[in-house]
Amino acid sequence: MNYTVMKRAEQNSWRRSAILRVAISAGWLLCSLPAGAAPSSCQRELGTTDITLIKSVLHLRDIEHAPEDRQCAAYRQHVATVSKVRGVFERCLSGGNRDADLQQLEGALDDANGVIARVCER
Numbered sequence: 001m002n003y004t005v006m007k008r009a010e011q012n013s014w015r016r017s018a019i020l021r022v023a024i025s026a027g028w029l030l031c032s033l034p035a036g037a038a039p040s041s042c043q044r045e046l047g048t049t050d051i052t053l054i055k056s057v058l059h060l061r062d063i064e065h066a067p068e069d070r071q072c073a074a075y076r077q078h079v080a081t082v083s084k085v086r087g088v089f090e091r092c093l094s095g096g097n098r099d100a101d102l103q104q105l106e107g108a109l110d111d112a113n114g115v116i117a118r119v120c121e122r
Contacts, residue, residue: 042092049085056081072120079112 056078063074086105093101 042088045088046092049088052081053085068119072116075112075116075120079109079116082109082112 059074060078063071066074082105086102086109089098089101089105
């Protein structure tokens with residue numbers, strides 16, 4: 001197996017792992033949102049951001065075998081999406097799970113930025 005094939009296989013494995021971590025984080029965040037803990041505008045925003053985050057994760061899964069430029073664009077868009085979600089979470093969440101939820105988002109951002117750094121910015 002030549003070096004290029006091995007490197008691509010390693011990158012694809014890392015991407016799948018990152019996507020899985022993001023998907024698990026998103027699911028965990030959705031399940032941990034407290035009902036009725038925030039004002040109604042926040043409830044709407046939280047619901048909207050949850051849907052947006054799920055769509056973003058699903059898009060990452062869809063482009064797994066796409067050309068690198070499309071993957072990079074998708075990961076950059078995912079970083080922008082997660083950053084917006086983080087802002088809503090910071091403003092709207094409260095209680096004991098807030099810090100853990102924000103940490104999960106930070107982990108998702110770190111994973112996506114890691115993929116961008118390794119694959120897109122060469």
